[in-house]
Amino acid sequence: MSSQSKIVVGKVVDSLNIPLENATIIASSMLNKDDFKFASSNSKGDFSLDLKVGISYKIAVSYIGFIDYVKEIYPEQQTNSLLIKLTPSTESLREIVIQYKVEPILIKKDTVVFDVSKFTNGNERKLKDQLQKLPGMQVSKNGTVTYQGKQVKTTLVESGSFFGGSSKIAVENIPADAVDKIVLLDNFSEVDFMKQVEESGDLIMNVVLKKEKKKFAFGDITAGHSDNNYYKLHSNLFYYSPKRSLSSIVDFNNNGTNTLEFTDVFRLESGIFSSYSKNKKKIDNNLFQFAVSNDRVTKTNGKFIATNYNEKINAKTSLETYFIYGASNNLMQNDYFIQYANNSNLNNETRNTLDRQNSDFILFNLKINTKPAKDVNIKYVLNLKDSNDKSGNNIISSSDLATNFFDTNNINESKSFNHFFEYNRKINSRKYQTFVINHAYSEGVIDKNWLSNAPFLQDYLPLQNDTSYSLNKEVALKTNSFDITYSSYWKPNSRNTFTISALGDLNLQNVAETDRQVLTDNSFVAFYPNVFGNKIANKDVKISTNLEYKLQVKKWTNTFSFELENINRKFRNFDQEIDIQKVNFKPNYRSDYKFSEAHFLQFDYQFLNNLASLAQLSKGLVINSFNSVYEGNGNLMFEQAHSFALTYNRRNVFKRYYFDLFSFYNRTNNPIRNGVLLSGINQSSQPIYINAPSDNFTFRGSFTKNLKNFDVILSSKLSMLNYTQQTNDMLSAVNVNNNTFGITLKTNNVEWPQIGVGYEKGYNTYKSKSETEYQSDFLFADIEIELLDNLIFKGDYNYTSNEVNDSKNYYQLANAQLEYGKSNNPWLFNLGVTNVFNSKTINSNSISNYVSAYSSTRILPRIAMLKATYKF
Numbered sequence: 001m002s003s004q005s006k007i008v009v010g011k012v013v014d015s016l017n018i019p020l021e022n023a024t025i026i027a028s029s030m031l032n033k034d035d036f037k038f039a040s041s042n043s044k045g046d047f048s049l050d051l052k053v054g055i056s057y058k059i060a061v062s063y064i065g066f067i068d069y070v071k072e073i074y075p076e077q078q079t080n081s082l083l084i085k086l087t088p089s090t091e092s093l094r095e096i097v098i099q100y101k102v103e104p105i106l107i108k109k110d111t112v113v114f115d116v117s118k119f120t121n122g123n124e125r126k127l128k129d130q131l132q133k134l135p136g137m138q139v140s141k142n143g144t145v146t147y148q149g150k151q152v153k154t155t156l157v158e159s160g161s162f163f164g165g166s167s168k169i170a171v172e173n174i175p176a177d178a179v180d181k182i183v184l185l186d187n188f189s190e191v192d193f194m195k196q197v198e199e200s201g202d203l204i205m206n207v208v209l210k211k212e213k214k215k216f217a218f219g220d221i222t223a224g225h226s227d228n229n230y231y232k233l234h235s236n237l238f239y240y241s242p243k244r245s246l247s248s249i250v251d252f253n254n255n256g257t258n259t260l261e262f263t264d265v266f267r268l269e270s271g272i273f274s275s276y277s278k279n280k281k282k283i284d285n286n287l288f289q290f291a292v293s294n295d296r297v298t299k300t301n302g303k304f305i306a307t308n309y310n311e312k313i314n315a316k317t318s319l320e321t322y323f324i325y326g327a328s329n330n331l332m333q334n335d336y337f338i339q340y341a342n343n344s345n346l347n348n349e350t351r352n353t354l355d356r357q358n359s360d361f362i363l364f365n366l367k368i369n370t371k372p373a374k375d376v377n378i379k380y381v382l383n384l385k386d387s388n389d390k391s392g393n394n395i396i397s398s399s400d401l402a403t404n405f406f407d408t409n410n411i412n413e414s415k416s417f418n419h420f421f422e423y424n425r426k427i428n429s430r431k432y433q434t435f436v437i438n439h440a441y442s443e444g445v446i447d448k449n450w451l452s453n454a455p456f457l458q459d460y461l462p463l464q465n466d467t468s469y470s471l472n473k474e475v476a477l478k479t480n481s482f483d484i485t486y487s488s489y490w491k492p493n494s495r496n497t498f499t500i501s502a503l504g505d506l507n508l509q510n511v512a513e514t515d516r517q518v519l520t521d522n523s524f525v526a527f528y529p530n531v532f533g534n535k536i537a538n539k540d541v542k543i544s545t546n547l548e549y550k551l552q553v554k555k556w557t558n559t560f561s562f563e564l565e566n567i568n569r570k571f572r573n574f575d576q577e578i579d580i581q582k583v584n585f586k587p588n589y590r591s592d593y594k595f596s597e598a599h600f601l602q603f604d605y606q607f608l609n610n611l612a613s614l615a616q617l618s619k620g621l622v623i624n625s626f627n628s629v630y631e632g633n634g635n636l637m638f639e640q641a642h643s644f645a646l647t648y649n650r651r652n653v654f655k656r657y658y659f660d661l662f663s664f665y666n667r668t669n670n671p672i673r674n675g676v677l678l679s680g681i682n683q684s685s686q687p688i689y690i691n692a693p694s695d696n697f698t699f700r701g702s703f704t705k706n707l708k709n710f711d712v713i714l715s716s717k718l719s720m721l722n723y724t725q726q727t728n729d730m731l732s733a734v735n736v737n738n739n740t741f742g743i744t745l746k747t748n749n750v751e752w753p754q755i756g757v758g759y760e761k762g763y764n765t766y767k768s769k770s771e772t773e774y775q776s777d778f779l780f781a782d783i784e785i786e787l788l789d790n791l792i793f794k795g796d797y798n799y800t801s802n803e804v805n806d807s808k809n810y811y812q813l814a815n816a817q818l819e820y821g822k823s824n825n826p827w828l829f830n831l832g833v834t835n836v837f838n839s840k841t842i843n844s845n846s847i848s849n850y851v852s853a854y855s856s857t858r859i860l861p862r863i864a865m866l867k868a869t870y871k872f
Helices: 127-131 167-173 192-196 262-270
Strands: 005-013 024-029 036-040 046-052 057-062 069-073 082-085 105-108 111-115 137-139 145-147 150-157 179-186 203-209 216-226 231-240 244-253 299-312 317-340 348-373 376-399 403-426 431-452 469-490 496-518 524-526 534-553 556-573 576-596 599-611 622-625 628-630 638-652 657-668 672-679 682-689 694-707 710-727 730-747 754-767 771-788 791-804 807-820 827-834 841-847 851-858 863-871
Touching (some): 005 024, 036 046, 036 105, 069 082, 150 167, 192 403, 192 431, 231 863, 469 622, 496 622, 576 638
Parallel strands (some): 005 082, 150 203, 628 682
Antiparallel strands (some): 057 069, 137 145, 179 203, 216 231, 216 863, 403 431, 431 469, 534 556, 638 657, 657 694, 672 682, 694 710, 754 771, 827 863
């Protein structure tokens, strides 16, 4: 105890003296209503408050289902622990997400509600600025939102989907002055009654708007320009009413701003399949390029237009649709120094590349959700996508053997149509059922061209003599898949749940791949068919039955799953015929132990038995790049693996004390790996079975502790990979270790400047016939401080160094901005400088099975931009 404060402790119990966990305790100063402290009771009902002496406080204790408890105390007079006994309420209570109370934080089992105004000071401009000041919340620079270490999967606004649930779009575009509360829901289920039998484990965030914004149009427009002709135009428009909502975002820029993020793109794509389908499809996603950070370019131009419309057609039916258009034009420049291992013909290569990329896509999504009866939910989702990618590069490759020039041009066009129908029904309190139909169709065309001043890949291809050498690849792809899943759930009591599922899946694929030489007179020389290229017709039929049993014994839940699948494959490729018929038995097990709502341990085991991919089976020799070719292997069938995952989490939202630990181990007994033959800078690869297991172990953990006005975060990431690699017909054991340790210190007092500093140290080793070690150091800092009334300074800095075999390189980046705007004035002005030091390159090191590479990537120059924003 200091001379100015005292720790007051207490215990919250019910009328039977049973401890109540997660009760909310608020201590409000009787002198200043904005001066309050808060705490939450732990699993034993205990809590503590650090209160100022000489001031009286009103202690308010609330717990869902109980009458609120209120008492006035003087901290200096409290010599004993407070015993707070709550009386059950006789009123029927609604869910907390509907019945909000005016308190800083409310907790009910899987639900946490933040009153945003209690943690912010009014200087915040976007939702992102507010979230960073809420206890346990973190927002990364790429827009990923986490709460107590767990990532938010979906973001809603007024309980309605917002651009498919995109967190990045929400946090960087929703105005702060429109936000009233933030609600976090764990184990969220879109179909309410299905939560009784299916725990999703998903964490979602619902943004609750202020009353005056719930039937109101609001938004902002931003325009910015720099003296070296960089610009940014950005607008947000939001309209919300009880029946419908409309959101629109437009962004044009050439300063490297990125609107989408990897998690958003994956969600926009993965959402086209029902979560209740037992057939988890892999997504061949060509939209990820729009989520790549655009700071590692020499020139860029991006366009992004998105609209989101939601309407409650009636009390039972709702409609949601969103449309997204994106386009980007990027120019990139990279320099590589490559050292080859296990290559008797070559030691070193210097490679200079100038890459160009022009991409655009259109994405349309429609979802109709209806509840024709209280215990029935029907959903239909339609997704259309059209994308085009035109890219290329100029390459200069200089080695001990020769200097070659390459010019490549690539065109990738694809279209897809996906839709599904989902039916969920609650028969009674014990029986539930789901029925899902998925259909997906896609087609695409790939056209690649390589041009060089000298022959290349001549060891593998029958090239004709010419003044220059050009190769062309054309690929046509078509996929059509259809699957049906029926699941029946029986929950005879709170301890036992049985699920029986039946799945039928039909997957048709056609691939035509042609490689040829283009002569200078524009005539073509086709390489021998049936030796080069592929003409694939494949049909996969899968019929499976899955039995799942879930047993809950008090705090311990065990889930046993057994799948019996019958797989039939008919693969045709010219004269190559492969017929596979196999019955697989796949057991899975999951164990969850909840010590308390904020303390759990989870173990998961899966047996994996995956079919070889079409590319791995196809025997035709194909061109991969200007220095590599690939040939499949028709002898491959399945790859079997065992995976184990262990998760431990312990948290206290008010003290900001929590662990987040995760470990993963995977063993593949008959791994399929590419055997590689090296010849100079060229390589050919073919997938083969390796008669030795491969092991992959990963561990990551973080520990956060609140030290009054500061947060200390300790983190670590460890990974170990052991496998056998075949290079030039020789087998060698490979061991790769990557270890990273970090510490971060940041302020958490809203009245203080927001300052964070951190350091990460990386140790990495690659062991095979030789050993390579490299280390990395990453130092970062950021600050936000109010210099004068309404004048805010924001800045960030990072320093990165890499050291490989006593060779060291480093780079540093910094950004700064001054922001001026009055809370009651619609105008906001921002003077920002990116790449303050005008750094020219970003450097990195990498190691693979047979090469180690140092790369230097050119980046955008220093940009000083003045931006003006008008809010309406």
